[in-house]
Amino acid sequence: MTGRTPIRARCDASDRLVSADEPLAGLQERCGGALPGIVAVPALLALVRKARVSNLPLARRITAIDDGKPISVWVAAAPKQDGVDLELSDWRLAGDRAEDAGAPEDLLRQLAEGHFLLDADQRLLAGHVRAPDLAQLGKQIQHGLGLSGPRKLWTEYVRLEQGAERPGRAQPLHWRLLDDALFTVIGSPRRWRARFLPRPGNTGFELLAIPESIERLPHEPVGIEQAMPAWNSLLGRDLAPALRQPVSRIIANAETIRTRLAGPLAEEYANYAADIAEAGRHLLGLVEDLADLEAVEAPDFSPAPDQIDLADCARRAAGILSVRAQERGIAVKVPGDDVHAPAIGEFRRVLQVLLNLLTNAIRYTPGNSTVVLACGTEGGTAWISVADEGEGLSFEQAERVFDKFERLGRSGDGGSGLGLYISRRLARAMGGDLNVASTPGEGACFVLSLPADIQGGMALRG
Structure with a gap:
């Protein structure tokens, strides 16, 4: 199920969900919450609190469990004086789309070391960087988002290489002409590629900053020589995100077979499907544990009190x-x-x-x-x-x-x-x-x- 119409919601200054369109209102209740009441979806609550405390607009894809099934949704959180406005889009059951199996955009998201949300005019609404050499860019974006007045174009934060620039124009080129364009940023010795992912309903874009050449694993600090990354870093940080979606799809398909939603099936084959689903859950649990293991053993790990x-x-x-x-x-x-x-x-x-x-x-x-x-x-x-x-x-x-x-x-x-x-x-x-x-x-x-x-x-x- 893919949501094309934006789902709107609002939280007050105490992180209570005070209004919500379906299906978020239903998910809130199924997770043990009330309306109005404290946001009951942990990943959504964390995003709302971070946007409120930082007083900056944030956007990212979150996952949650709804009736035992994994769902995925894109969330944009905009802090206001008395709370946080939410807009959710692309709400879907993980593995619900045929193209999810090895979808190119999923691989791009894993390779990206900078993730930005743009409106339909390519103005920057929110941004998040993960690479150490993009830290200065991140500070510039936070400063720009904190200013009053019109939002800046994403191209005002970077230097596009020759051929992608459009001197003397207020607007950048059409996004299709900028897709895969090379750019540089202050503070980074690397060259970067801009990859555009249009959001549903022509409401804007996800802009991914991907290194021109992948000479190291994503998020590996620049300038540090490593012959072989630690096993838990490789599994927990880099492979875990790529494994979640295909494993979730295996579980969802096995459950479809087990419950005979696709048609009549002999009992022994339904039992086989149940075994596949259970093995998938075991593997998914191991993937999540490895990701958490990498996080808690990192030297700079620090929870947000x-x-x-x-x-x-x-x-x-x-x-x-x-x-x-x-x-x-x-x-x-x-x-x-x-x-x-x-x-x-x-x-x-x-x-x-x-x-x-x-x-x-x-x-x-x-x-x-x-x-x-x-x-x-x-x-x-x-x-x-x-x-x-x-x-x-x-x-x-x-x-x-x-x-x-x-x-x-x-x-x-x-x-x-x-x-x-x-x-x-x-x-x-x-x-x-x-x-x-x-x-x-x-x-x-x-x-x-x-x-x-x-x-x-x-x-x-x-």
């Missing part, structure tokens, strides 16, 4: 995994609406840790049992715990459970042995920690601790 409520995070995580828990007959108890545990941490990363802990609890606790999420504050620390009624861990297992690739002898359970390692790294990067208390035969209790938000706590009590 924010004021959050661990009780709210617990309720969101339980809502996202409610269907999986119900399928196994597991009850998930969460803190009541009147319970708060204000903390300082990156919302998206905290939710990631909780989803990992809750997924493990649902996976390893017996059916028809209970998983309990509790939270609170003690002095300068806020905490949230996830306790199950599974087999528990021995002292030796508890010592090893946070090691990289440690699966405690389990096989065939779909795990990569990276989830808890990554979760602890994230917790410590946010100034907290992740620990486990366990008694064999009586279940395990994982506790995430973070710095308490004293001011936020006073506001909540007031």
Whole structure:
């Protein structure tokens, strides 16, 4: 399903979604949110908060899970005095288009080290750079976007090579004549190619800055000699984005076959399709873990701290995994609406840790049992715990459970042995920690601790 009509929405100054067209309004509710209410889609909430805090227009493609299926949508966020206006386009189920298999634009996006959003007149609306030698260009763009008055043309930020320039004209050449044009920027020794991707409905363009010659992996710092990149950088940073879409398409097609949406099918073949879908999910989970592993082990990794409520995070995580828990007959108890545990941490990363802990609890606790999420504050620390009624861990297992690739002898359970390692790294990067208390035969209790938000706590009590 490809959305051609822009979907419009608005968030207030507290990141609450106050109005939204379909299908965003429906996705908000299916993700456990309300309308009006805090944005329930983690990737969208992160973009809204970043646009609001920076007071700069931002645009990028985000992914989300809707009823267990991956969706992809382009989002433009424009900060206003009292909130953020959103415009969503190209809403589609990942793998829904035949051309998605190896689509050229997807490869271009992975090679691009600068990504810009233009209007129909090629005026710059938003921009994001990833290459170190484009940092000066990024600062110039941020400065330009922060000024009042008409937006600048993208060509005012770069120097087009001879043949693509149009001296004395207010407008650049037609985009088809500029597609694949070479340009240079101040601060970069490299030459760059401009690649245009028209947006749906003739509303503008995505402009990608791609190195003229790919002599190194994307995002590798200029001037650093590397005979062989680290394995986790190669897999997590460069191959993971390219693998997500084809693997998601395999899963979607296998589910179509399994559910017999394409027509009658013998039971054994439906079972084969179910095995393919499950294997695809396992591979996709491994891809995501490798991407996270590369991120948390990077020397410059630093989460974006924010004021959050661990009780709210617990309720969101339980809502996202409610269907999986119900399928196994597991009850998930969460803190009541009147319970708060204000903390300082990156919302998206905290939710990631909780989803990992809750997924493990649902996976390893017996059916028809209970998983309990509790939270609170003690002095300068806020905490949230996830306790199950599974087999528990021995002292030796508890010592090893946070090691990289440690699966405690389990096989065939779909795990990569990276989830808890990554979760602890994230917790410590946010100034907290992740620990486990366990008694064999009586279940395990994982506790995430973070710095308490004293001011936020006073506001909540007031």
